[in-house]
Amino acid sequence: xxxxxxxxxxxxxxxxxxxxxxxxxxxxxxxxxxxxxxxxxxxxxxxxxxxxxxxxxxxxxxxxxxxxxxxxxxxxxxxxxxxxxxxxxxxxxxxxxxxxxxxxxxxxxxxxxxxxxxxxxxxxxxxxxxxxxxxxxxxxxxxxxxxxxxxxxxxxxxxxxxxxxxxxxxxxxxxxxxxxxxxxxxxxxxxxxxxxxxxxxxxxxxxxxxxxxxxxxxxxxxxxxxxxxxxxxxxxxxxxxxxxxxxxxxxxxxxxxxxxxxxxxxxxxxxxxxxxxxxxxxxxxxxxxxxxxxxxxxxxxxxxxxxx
Amino acid sequence: xxxxxxxxxxxxxxxxxxxxxxxxxxxxxxxxxxxxxxxxxxxxxxxxxxxxxxxxxxxxxxxxxxxxxxxxxxxxxxxxxxxxxxxxxxxxxxxxxxxxxxxxxxxxxxxxxxxxxxxxxxxxxxxxxxxxxxxxxxxxxxxxxxxxxxxxxxxxxxxxxxxxxxxxxxxxxxxxxxxxxxxxxxxxxxxxxxxxxxxxxxxxxxxxxxxxxxxxx
Amino acid sequence: xxxxxxxxxxxxxxxxxxxxxxxxxxxxxxxxxxxxxxxxxxxxxxxxxxxxxxxxxxxxxxxxxxxxxxxxxxxxxxxxxxxxxxxxxxxxxxxxxxxxxxxxxxxxxxxxxxxxxxxxxxxxxxxxxxxxxxxxxxxxxxxxxxxxxxxxxxxxxxxxxxxxxxxxxxxxxxxxxxxxxxxxxxxxxxxxxxxxxxxxxxxxxxxxxxxxxxxxxxxxxxxxxxxxxxxxxxxxxxxxxxxxxxxxxxxxxxxxxxxxxxxxxxxxxxxxxxxxxxxxxxxxxxxxxxxxxxxxxxxxxxxxxxxxxxxxxxxxxxxxxxxxxxxxxxxxxxxxxxxxxxxxxxxxxxxxxxxxxxxxxxxxxxxxxxxxxxxxxxxxxxxxxxxxxxxxxxxxxxxxxxxxxxxxxxxxxxxxxxxxxxxxxxxxxxxxxxxxxxxxxxxxxxxxxxxxxxxxxxxxxxxxxxxxx
Numbered sequence: 001x002x003x004x005x006x007x008x009x010x011x012x013x014x015x016x017x018x019x020x021x022x023x024x025x026x027x028x029x030x031x032x033x034x035x036x037x038x039x040x041x042x043x044x045x046x047x048x049x050x051x052x053x054x055x056x057x058x059x060x061x062x063x064x065x066x067x068x069x070x071x072x073x074x075x076x077x078x079x080x081x082x083x084x085x086x087x088x089x090x091x092x093x094x095x096x097x098x099x100x101x102x103x104x105x106x107x108x109x110x111x112x113x114x115x116x117x118x119x120x121x122x123x124x125x126x127x128x129x130x131x132x133x134x135x136x137x138x139x140x141x142x143x144x145x146x147x148x149x150x151x152x153x154x155x156x157x158x159x160x161x162x163x164x165x166x167x168x169x170x171x172x173x174x175x176x177x178x179x180x181x182x183x184x185x186x187x188x189x190x191x192x193x194x195x196x197x198x199x200x201x202x203x204x205x206x207x208x209x210x211x212x213x214x215x216x217x218x219x220x221x222x223x224x225x226x227x228x229x230x231x232x233x234x235x236x237x238x239x240x241x242x243x244x245x246x247x248x249x250x251x252x253x254x255x256x257x258x259x260x261x262x263x264x265x266x267x268x269x270x271x272x273x274x275x276x277x278x279x280x281x282x283x284x285x286x287x288x289x290x291x292x293x294x295x296x297x298x299x300x301x302x303x304x305x306x307x308x
Numbered sequence: 309x310x311x312x313x314x315x316x317x318x319x320x321x322x323x324x325x326x327x328x329x330x331x332x333x334x335x336x337x338x339x340x341x342x343x344x345x346x347x348x349x350x351x352x353x354x355x356x357x358x359x360x361x362x363x364x365x366x367x368x369x370x371x372x373x374x375x376x377x378x379x380x381x382x383x384x385x386x387x388x389x390x391x392x393x394x395x396x397x398x399x400x401x402x403x404x405x406x407x408x409x410x411x412x413x414x415x416x417x418x419x420x421x422x423x424x425x426x427x428x429x430x431x432x433x434x435x436x437x438x439x440x441x442x443x444x445x446x447x448x449x450x451x452x453x454x455x456x457x458x459x460x461x462x463x464x465x466x467x468x469x470x471x472x473x474x475x476x477x478x479x480x481x482x483x484x485x486x487x488x489x490x491x492x493x494x495x496x497x498x499x500x501x502x503x504x505x506x507x508x509x510x511x512x513x514x515x516x517x518x519x520x521x522x523x524x525x
Numbered sequence: 526x527x528x529x530x531x532x533x534x535x536x537x538x539x540x541x542x543x544x545x546x547x548x549x550x551x552x553x554x555x556x557x558x559x560x561x562x563x564x565x566x567x568x569x570x571x572x573x574x575x576x577x578x579x580x581x582x583x584x585x586x587x588x589x590x591x592x593x594x595x596x597x598x599x600x601x602x603x604x605x606x607x608x609x610x611x612x613x614x615x616x617x618x619x620x621x622x623x624x625x626x627x628x629x630x631x632x633x634x635x636x637x638x639x640x641x642x643x644x645x646x647x648x649x650x651x652x653x654x655x656x657x658x659x660x661x662x663x664x665x666x667x668x669x670x671x672x673x674x675x676x677x678x679x680x681x682x683x684x685x686x687x688x689x690x691x692x693x694x695x696x697x698x699x700x701x702x703x704x705x706x707x708x709x710x711x712x713x714x715x716x717x718x719x720x721x722x723x724x725x726x727x728x729x730x731x732x733x734x735x736x737x738x739x740x741x742x743x744x745x746x747x748x749x750x751x752x753x754x755x756x757x758x759x760x761x762x763x764x765x766x767x768x769x770x771x772x773x774x775x776x777x778x779x780x781x782x783x784x785x786x787x788x789x790x791x792x793x794x795x796x797x798x799x800x801x802x803x804x805x806x807x808x809x810x811x812x813x814x815x816x817x818x819x820x821x822x823x824x825x826x827x828x829x830x831x832x833x834x835x836x837x838x839x840x841x842x843x844x845x846x847x848x849x850x851x852x853x854x855x856x857x858x859x860x861x862x863x864x865x866x867x868x869x870x871x872x873x874x875x876x877x878x879x880x881x882x883x884x885x886x887x888x889x890x891x892x893x894x895x896x897x898x899x900x901x902x903x904x905x906x907x908x909x910x911x912x913x914x915x916x917x918x919x920x921x922x923x924x925x926x927x928x929x930x931x932x933x934x935x936x937x938x939x940x941x942x943x944x945x946x947x948x949x950x951x952x953x954x955x956x957x958x959x960x961x962x963x964x965x966x967x968x969x970x971x972x973x974x975x976x977x978x979x980x981x982x983x984x985x986x987x988x989x990x991x992x993x994x
Contacts, residue, residue, distance in 0.1 A: 176314040179315065179318065180322070288329060288402055292405055298412070299318070299325075299412050302412060306432070422719075425692065425695040441685070448674070461674065461678060461681070468688070471688060486640075487644065487684070493651055497655065501654065501669055505666050508662070508663055
């Protein structure tokens with residue numbers, strides 16, 4: 001029992017400490033491509049600390065939903081991070097079917113964010129809410145397809161086993177299907193974390209925002225919670241993706257941690273490169289991109305079933 | 309070697325799906341070039357342990373004809389066209405992608421009841437080639453621009469070629485080269501006719517023209 | 526000898542590429558086709574030995590197709606001498622493609638390897654496409670495009686069928702026809718059935734069987750008469766030969782029930798569909814195209830009706846080609862005399878050009894199978910075979926459809942022949958070369974309709990035995 005609580009807190013410590021770093025890495029890579037020095041990779045930490053000191057301003061048209069949303073988002077994200085193994089550190093909470101809980105917690109966060117943005121009564125946030133709702137339909141479809149394939153591959157419905165030790169063998173046997181899963185998951189990763197080509201995290205133009213516009217009215221501590229939650233979400237998604245791409249388990253603890261961190265940083269750099277080299281897609285093209293992700297995942301599922 | 313063959317097959321199917329999901333003609337031609345290049349590597353993968361001159365010749369022939377000359381000819385045929393994307397497809401892009409995914413599943417389902425005799429290096433070749441053929445048909449049927457129809461035909465031929473590669477022994481080398489050459493000549497003639505069409509009309513327009521009796525193709 | 530008969534037109538085609546005078550090229554075409562006819566006539570006395578280690582073999586079935594092809598090209602080349610006197614366009618690509626086409630169609634008749642057969646049929650498809658768009662106007666380009674795409678897809682399906690055949694013959698590891706026939710018991714039945722379906726659809730596309738017939742009215746309606754003759758009388762029969770080869774394999778393997786039911790279905794469909802469409806058709810070449818679809822249906826029907834039907838079908842192959850010579854060449858000469866853009870409002874041909882008017886009537890009668898033309902006899906033979914095998918409903922449907930075809934074509938032809946004469950574009954002179962060819966074909970039709978020469982019936986009997994129903 002005590003070890004359980006200890007491992008939970010250790011897990012949360014790692015997640016909370018490391019996740020803003022990767023957001024900073026992405027920003028640094030983008031600045032490098034733009035020819036600027038840019039903010040340091042640790043800037044998100046300073047931003048979060050600054051926001052925690054500030055006072056929250058609430059619009060008179062909002063209700064308790066608006067105040068509840070940031071808390072739920074951070075809380076749910078922290079809970080779901082408990083079920084994701086991070087390299088050497090096994091997930092403290094694992095049981096058959098925890099993958100469904102992860103996806104549903106993400107959906108819970110999304111639900112509250114959408115409700116909060118609708119709660120403000122401004123049509124500006126309404127646009128963002130409707131776009132977010134639509135795109136999440138498609139991206140969750142692709143996500144589920146990918147998870148079904150991984151479940152079939154690992155013969156278990158627990159996230160830790162799915163991206164655990166079975167994957168190295170599967171690359172040899174079923175490399176191409178996993179390739180499709182990785183490609184599809186990567187597109188979903190970009191979509192869920194509001195990266196280009198799905199959403200521009202830097203823009204402030206009404207026509208182009210999806211996620212940014214939903215959090216426009218939050219301030220101070222609330223904003224800090226929301227930013228933290230999105231950083232943890234990025235970290236968690238990367239933590240799911242990296243063990244599939246680099247399924248190495250040497251058994252040596254330091255080496256494993258190093259490989260994991262290098263993989264995460266590499267993924268963050270890749271995201272930064274993609275963000276710098278592409279423009280955001282037209283909104284109806286995002287729908288097609290997510291459908292392509294779904295088709296890829298579906299194809300991967302078909303190949304897995306064929307080989308089974 | 310099985311993984312490389314599997315990866316090539318899947319890449320070929322994925323590129324067919326990508327062609328289905330693209331409207332821009334130049335983009336489609338580029339994806340086709342990639343597909344032809346991957347296809348030309350497959351004979352080398354299939355016989356990696358005992359490479360013969362025949363495999364190398366086939367690979368080289370495919371690269372030169374399909375991956376280099378055919379895109380060049382097609383780009384030449386559309387050099388004067390200003391409108392380089394699909395205008396009115398029969399079904400929209402999203403529906404095309406979903407139909408494409410269903411067709412891939414259908415191809416795999418059909419291959420369940422077809423058992424290839426003999427030793428198989430990779431069992432993904434048959435379903436992937438069937439999937440490519442079906443996707444090529446879909447491209448031909450749902451697009452109205454003439455160039456895209458030609459590219460759909462080429463994707464069908466790629467699928468057939470992939471299928472044929474697993475049947476090396478029964479088909480003499482000469483016949484295989486004859487098939488390759490025939491496909492190349494077919495594209496050549498199609499490009500020339502396309503060129504005539506472009507000169508006659510201002511741009512390659514809708515080819516689904518109603519004939520005098522009201523029949524549609 | 527077999528290599529010669531394929532190579533001579535090929536060399537002639539290369540020679541036609543040189544920049545020479547128009548008329549010189551036409552005389553070259555005549556010379557090559559005359560030489561071709563001479564060589565083929567020598568084959569009738571004794572069949573030549575096989576060459577290229579069994580790739581090129583001439584059997585009776587191939588001999589029939591080869592003679593048909595030879596005669597068609599001879600008639601077209603003589604016709605062209607007359608046609609091009611009034612034609613402004615250059616004929617370099619035209620003649621070159623024609624000569625290559627002759628070479629490839631000969632290759633189809635003599636190839637005994639299924640892969641080589643496919644290569645030859647595909648090449649004929651590709652070579653005939655530029656011929657359709659000879660006049661380079663909008664409609665002919667559209668027709669060419671339709672033809673090219675539909676037939677290319679069909680040929681791709683036939684290629685798949687050939688590969689499935691190779692899989693079915695996996696133990697034999699060959700695609701040579703005689704080896705497949707001798708090892709027929711070791712063919713895998715499921716793959717063979719799959720291959721038959723693909724080959725039927727693929728080569729049926731090329732033949733113009735319904736429901737793959739949509740390119741025919743456009744392609745035949747837009748091309749000049751000479752090209753339409755070669756396509757209707759030659760190319761379609763080449764794919765018919767491919768189907769005969771397929772049925773040879775099937776009958777040997779014991780899949781005759783499977784095959785005959787498919788043949789009967791496709792035959793009936795190809796009879797019904799043009800009968801429905803022809804009644805609203807006003808253009809004469811397009812109605813002849815529908816007649817071609819119907820004749821293809823009759824051929825396939827004959828193939829599925831046992832030995833008597835196959836005899837009728839092979840005889841019909843020859844008569845169909847002759848009738849198409851009359852029909853399309855006459856339509857072509859009418860089109861040239863009255864200007865191509867006039868289309869459907871030409872009338873009263875018989876008052877201005879009496880000979881052409883008579884030829885049009887002969888075209889109507891021979892094309893729809895009236896006594897005493899030979900098409901009547903071959904169609905009767907096939908219907909007879911249907912009665913023998915107790916397909917009474919089939920006979921009823923066939924007779925009704927043939928009647929509807931007659932009504933449709935008669936409406937157009939008689940409207941063209943009689944009525945107030947419209948003014949022609951060209952001078953009021955009939956051309957000798959054009960007329961002599963049509964007259965020769967008409968005479969041949971009447972002769973075959975009244976008397977079947979013994980060598981012909983012997984060769985057709987041998988062919989029926991070879992097919993082995």
